Amino acid sequence: MAALDAQSAELEVREGVDRETIETVNAMAGKYKYGWETEIETEYAPKGLSEDIVRLISEKNGEPQWMLDWRLAAYERWLKMEEPRWAMLNYPEIDYQDQYYYAKPKSMDVKPKSLDEVDPKLLATYAKLGIPLKEQALLAGVEAPEGERRVAVDAVFDSVSVGTTFKAELAKAGVIFCSISEAVREHPELVQKYLGSVVPQSDNFFATLNSAVFSDGSFVYIPPGTKCPMELSTYFRINAENTGQFERTLIIADKGAYVSYLEGCTAPKRDTNQLHAAVVEIVILEDAEVKYSTVQNWYPGDENGKGGIYNFVTKRADCRGDRAKVMWTQVETGSAITWKYPSCILRGNDSQGEFYSIAIANNAQQADTGTKMIHLGKRTKSRIVSKGISAGRAQNTYRGLVSMHPKATDSRNYTQCDSLLIGDKCGAHTVPYIEVKNNSSRVEHEATTSKVDDDQLFYCRSRGMDEEEAVALVVNGFCREVLQALPMEFAMEAQSLVAISLEGSVG
Amino acid sequence: MLNINNLHVKLEEEDKVILKGVNLNIGPGEVHAIMGPNGSGKSTLSYVLSGRDGYEVTDGSASLEGAELLEMEPEERAAAGLFLAFQYPVEIPGVGNMTFLRTALNAQRKARGEEELSAGDFLKLVREKAKTLKIDADMLKRPVNVGFSGGEKKRNEILQMAVLEPKMCILDETDSGLDVDAMKLVSDGVNALRDGKRSFLVITHYQRLLDHIKPDVVHIMAAGRIIKTGGPELALEVENNGYADLLAEVQ
Numbered sequence: 001m002a003a004l005d006a007q008s009a010e011l012e013v014r015e016g017v018d019r020e021t022i023e024t025v026n027a028m029a030g031k032y033k034y035g036w037e038t039e040i041e042t043e044y045a046p047k048g049l050s051e052d053i054v055r056l057i058s059e060k061n062g063e064p065q066w067m068l069d070w071r072l073a074a075y076e077r078w079l080k081m082e083e084p085r086w087a088m089l090n091y092p093e094i095d096y097q098d099q100y101y102y103a104k105p106k107s108m109d110v111k112p113k114s115l116d117e118v119d120p121k122l123l124a125t126y127a128k129l130g131i132p133l134k135e136q137a138l139l140a141g142v143e144a145p146e147g148e149r150r151v152a153v154d155a156v157f158d159s160v161s162v163g164t165t166f167k168a169e170l171a172k173a174g175v176i177f178c179s180i181s182e183a184v185r186e187h188p189e190l191v192q193k194y195l196g197s198v199v200p201q202s203d204n205f206f207a208t209l210n211s212a213v214f215s216d217g218s219f220v221y222i223p224p225g226t227k228c229p230m231e232l233s234t235y236f237r238i239n240a241e242n243t244g245q246f247e248r249t250l251i252i253a254d255k256g257a258y259v260s261y262l263e264g265c266t267a268p269k270r271d272t273n274q275l276h277a278a279v280v281e282i283v284i285l286e287d288a289e290v291k292y293s294t295v296q297n298w299y300p301g302d303e304n305g306k307g308g309i310y311n312f313v314t315k316r317a318d319c320r321g322d323r324a325k326v327m328w329t330q331v332e333t334g335s336a337i338t339w340k341y342p343s344c345i346l347r348g349n350d351s352q353g354e355f356y357s358i359a360i361a362n363n364a365q366q367a368d369t370g371t372k373m374i375h376l377g378k379r380t381k382s383r384i385v386s387k388g389i390s391a392g393r394a395q396n397t398y399r400g401l402v403s404m405h406p407k408a409t410d411s412r413n414y415t416q417c418d419s420l421l422i423g424d425k426c427g428a429h430t431v432p433y434i435e436v437k438n439n440s441s442r443v444e445h446e447a448t449t450s451k452v453d454d455d456q457l458f459y460c461r462s463r464g465m466d467e468e469e470a471v472a473l474v475v476n477g478f479c480r481e482v483l484q485a486l487p488m489e490f491a492m493e494a495q496s497l498v499a500i501s502l503e504g505s506v507g
Numbered sequence: 508m509l510n511i512n513n514l515h516v517k518l519e520e521e522d523k524v525i526l527k528g529v530n531l532n533i534g535p536g537e538v539h540a541i542m543g544p545n546g547s548g549k550s551t552l553s554y555v556l557s558g559r560d561g562y563e564v565t566d567g568s569a570s571l572e573g574a575e576l577l578e579m580e581p582e583e584r585a586a587a588g589l590f591l592a593f594q595y596p597v598e599i600p601g602v603g604n605m606t607f608l609r610t611a612l613n614a615q616r617k618a619r620g621e622e623e624l625s626a627g628d629f630l631k632l633v634r635e636k637a638k639t640l641k642i643d644a645d646m647l648k649r650p651v652n653v654g655f656s657g658g659e660k661k662r663n664e665i666l667q668m669a670v671l672e673p674k675m676c677i678l679d680e681t682d683s684g685l686d687v688d689a690m691k692l693v694s695d696g697v698n699a700l701r702d703g704k705r706s707f708l709v710i711t712h713y714q715r716l717l718d719h720i721k722p723d724v725v726h727i728m729a730a731g732r733i734i735k736t737g738g739p740e741l742a743l744e745v746e747n748n749g750y751a752d753l754l755a756e757v758q
Binding site: 453454455456458459460461462463464465466467469473474476477478479480481 | 557560581582584585586598601602611614615
């Protein structure tokens with residue numbers, strides 16, 4: 001009898017624990033701040049993917065023949081390709097015919113000439129997201145007050161760019177910053193020269209799909225010897241239901257140029273999964289430098305893994321000139337599935353690539369992310385700092401390639417991969433690939449896996465912090481090196497995002 | 508200030524009873540010391556009071572200014588004015604000492620419905636407190652306790668105490684691992700916080716700390732109970748004769 005009592009008492013406790021976990025997770029699922037939807041009349045292309053759809057997208061963008069031909073070639077190729085399944089990701093088969101490939105707000109039918117003409121509903125959407133789409137009126141010669149750094153924004157809503165700020169001011173410096181559809185029309189010589197030169201059409205299944213159906217995205221050209229006068233950013237918002245977003249970004253830093261570029265993304269909460277397959281190409285010529293920072297916060301799905309974005313992204317930078325430099329910084333907190341490996345091709349002699357990453361997976365999220373450092377030039381250097389945090393039932397994989405080609409003599413790589421586990425139902429995996437084909441190069445790889453320590457949490461709590469504050473503090477400490485690599489605007493956002501993403505992960 | 512009544516505690520994981528009816532009353536402004544041999548339950552008492560996991564209270568109660576302590580979360584106890592200076596302060600890599608302190612202070616202020624301190628005001632406050640403890644700016648910038656020497660860690664605990672301004676301070680073997688100079692520095696820091704209202708419970712093996720921090724009352728703890736209570740002379744007696752006589756006396 002006593003034994004029975006003890007047993008039922010234990011069951012009750014267990015149930016109590018489970019209830020508590022579910023409650024905290026529920027509370028947390030409500031914490032995704034950007035899950036609302038903009039009610040706006042949307043024009044869709046017919047569902048599914050066909051040659052007609054590719055032609056329609058091209059026509060909607062008013063593209064020249066060469067662009068259409070390029071898309072059609074990609075589409076032909078894609079039909080013969082198979083979706084890659086080598087990543088440590090588990091998801092049901094994607095029905096590529098069961099979604100829309102083009103969606104645009106009706107009010108964007110006639111392209112607004114200036115931001116003042118943009119549909120107030122769209123402007124309100126970005127205001128609510130905290131993205132400044134207004135250029136503060138500044139008198140000529142008047143410096144922006146300290147601490148109020150200006151950022152030019154290209155805002156992409158579903159399949160179209162809504163507007164780009166500070167274009168005129170950037171043009172004065174010779175910088176071209178516009179949507180890619182506009183660049184195809186206005187700067188065909190640059191687009192033809194560089195599009196697909198870093199990520200070829202044939203690169204991979206998702207990049208090929210993107211090449212066929214990409215609708216919009218950003219285009220940046222920094223002329224020789226120019227330091228871009230302000231930070232550039234693109235903000236991607238998926239709003240329409242059952243619609244994929246396929247944006248394409250092309251950044252060219254000419255000889256001796258410099259630019260820092262930021263990318264942010266969010267989407268409404270929905271029960272169905274949505275596909276996001278983007279391509280980012282960066283061309284960096286001699287002595288030029290590009291910093292590319294991402295805060296990826298697509299809707300991650302609910303606590304049971306229902307809904308959320310499937311994020312299949314190809315990002316690559318080509319250090320084409322000697323002494324070219326690129327730095328990728330990413331904070332990946334969203335998406336149900338993340339498949340993303342921002343890479344560096346270190347072609348120029350003495351070129352440098354850096355990759356700083358924080359990937360957080362909570363609840364049922366799965367992330368398979370990392371980088372590729374391809375050393376082709378002499379004395380090339382790369383550095384990888386990856387911080388993976390897993391909580392709930394999430395799986396988080398770092399997958400990275402460091403390759404030293406025979407000609408890449410005297411090159412160096414340093415890799416540091418740290419994983420942090422919160423709770424006992426999640427997983428962290430590190431899959432490094434290292435290929436060295438010369439004997440004068442050096443490759444270092446360090447990896448650690450640790451758990452959030454109860455002693456640390458108790459120490460924090462005994463000083464007055466609640467449990468979630470304590471976890472956020474410890475985790476922020478864990479990824480400090482990467483947070484420090486972020487531009488100021490993003491560092492603050494990322495820090496609070498880390499806390500929000502992990503709310504309810506302990507208890 | 509602190510009232511402990513018939514406190515019984517066992518380990519959660521195993522059937523080991525550690526505290527077997529502890530009674531202790533500390534009035535406002537009083538400094539009490541608990542001495543006792545290893546394994547007598549001194550550190551357990553400090554952990555149970557501050558709310559660490561792993562212990563089960565089977566009987567008795569503890570209250571801070573009349574508020575039931577044992578029902579509160581650790582952070583609520585902190586906001587209510589309880590502070591534990593750890594015997595082994597914990598390292599938190601990547602988190603700056605200043606960030607840690609500011610987060611803690613503002614969390615407590617928020618819990619008490621007070622306004623959070625601005626970065627500027629906080630900086631001023633910490634600098635002033637750090638100066639009296641001879642803590643240099645470098646130590647404030649470093650990650651919490653990471654790479655700190657034993658003495659630095661203990662000084663850091665006292666700095667936290669000075670900034671958080673608790674009502675009831677528990678010092679768990681603060682003298683362990685300190686050389687004579689560091690002990691003096693730490694003691695000076697503690698003494699500077701004695702203002703006639705703030706109370707202290709000083710847990711130690713050795714009498715030497717009590718030369719610096721003069722207690723009003725000394726308790727001897729053994730096998731989970733307080734077996735004798737007296738004035739500062741009791742500490743000297745232990746120092747000279749050890750615990751054996753006292754233990755024999757009780758038995």
